Amino acid sequence: MNETDKSRQSFLAYIVGGVVVLIFILLPVSMNVGRYVLSLLFTFFIYIVLSQSWNLVGGYTGQFNLGLAAYFGSGVLSCSIFYSSGINPILSLLAAGFVAIALACIIGLPTMRLRGVYFSIGTLALAEALRLTVTNLWPTSLYVPATHYERFTILTNYYMALGLAVFTIIVVHLMVNSRIGMALTAIRDDEDAAKSMGVSPTKHKVTVFVVSSFLAGLAGGVFTLFRGVITPTFQFTPEWTFGPLVAACIGGLGTIVGPLLGSVFFVILQEIFSQTLGKMHFIITGILFILVILFLPRGLVQSATTIRQLFKSKL
Template identity: 40%
Template sequence: MALLEKAPGESLATDRRVQGLGVLAVLWLVTVPFTTTDSLTGLILTGLVFVMLGVSWNLLAGYAGQISLGHAAFFGMGAFVSAWLTTPSAAGFPGSIELPLLVAIPIGALASALIALVIGPVIFRLTGHYFAIGTLALAAVIELVMLDRRDLTGGATGYYVNADLSIGEAISHGDVMFFLTLVATVATVVVTYLIVRGPTGLGMKAIHDDEDAASSLGVNPLKYKMYAFVVSSFFAGLAGALYGHYTLYINPQSTLAVTWTIDSLVIVILGGMGTFAGPIFGSALFLLLDNGLSAIVGGFSSAVEGILIILFIIFLPTGLYGLIKEYLVEETVETDAAHD
């Protein structure tokens, strides 16, 4: 039996051999800070952040069918709320609210989820393209407000975060943040997998396929949209909090920039929207393209990257996951059947 062979209709993620490869990948990632340079460790950490963003955005768009262009708002608010708690004096808050980084990071993620919970019932009055435009407008408004509130954010200048977790000279702050990000990434992937494989995931897929038909069968569309929106925003905020405390510097223009949303969208397109493993594959490919093309084509890297994305949309709409499924899995099954 070939490595990627599976039964008809079975997801690759349920195959124990594929799960074993995932465990080996995680074990290899654990060794990264000890076997690579700081710059490469930082690059891989960025890749982990991309996985969290891609998986969380895919939960909302790929499974619940709600194309959001405001993911950057939740990424940025998670970073800022956690930074306010670890470095309150820089934002004009009393020092008495200062919290350890390990407490501030999940609170930042919860703050993003709370924002989604509050605005969700309002913004879900919009549907289709109007919902996408509404989320984009929301992200733009939040960025403008945070830029204007220099007392809280430092404005365009931003401010440095005081949360160094280095352990002597042996383990740097970046290494500690790498391990925290790795744990958070694994948790994001596992929790999302449990959601999409459970009854809630079925409800999301139902409203994605046909909201009216699902509603007529007793499925509450708003309930499942809100669930996906809140969980997606939580993990986006968690990614933002981790990334902000890795760089130890935040400002509204970079932390709340729409590029984080675009990156999330591109990652899912490259990997395969509506597939569980797609964002993971897409994150790896996007990281290679984003950094490799600069070394190969220099200033034309953005243009080449854009062309490649267009080609993926046209010729490979199911992304890398679809390519693996079609050419590695199905062909392997056919070859083995022919030999039998």
């Protein structure tokens, strides 16, 4: 592939991406899609944000953060608290993102010193500690002001989630295609070599971790405005880490398309089986996940490339 090929390809990607976003924008106004489809797409958008956020750390720096739920949960909780204390909902939403950043700085940064498996179990342990603490401090449900349901229809929530998903993809795209992206790949491939060339691993890992937390926090805020009533402890459960992780791994680590593809897959699978088997879809997801890790370590995206190459070589 030469440079013009590559730029043509990314041009094509922009066009496709733009058309898809346009379809999502026009969908609710042009068709009478109903609450069910909109909520499903809402979930899908939140999954895109969370899996992109997870992938930013997991895929691009190779550090598997098992504590994403803490940042999502803190976004949900703080947005709810700000909102119910009379602050404007949009400001509460933004504040949720910054609370997640603050959390990343206080409890996340110490774990940045950990490498590999230590990082993973450290983040998981802190997320669980936070979940238990939150459960103790806010054992009951939290409510948004009564005026909320007049201001926010399902359509508003839909567009907010769509907007956040698009924002997330743009942020991730800009980041990984900048000099920061080069440094991240270098660090992931060989930390010592990166250091020897003047790349500071800590600085870059921290940057990415903070951005990732910010996105997860915003996702939490959007989720709060969708749900209205929230029970904090449920938003801190590891499921909120595991879902995005599975989506990113199945789709393809370290790519932007991967988490998108994985989210489609995950949300559809969840929806199909939740009608018939309830939580049992996790069994199928789990098996699929294991198979992907073992046989397609770079996810469905890679297998798409492999199949395309196979065709090319045949022709």
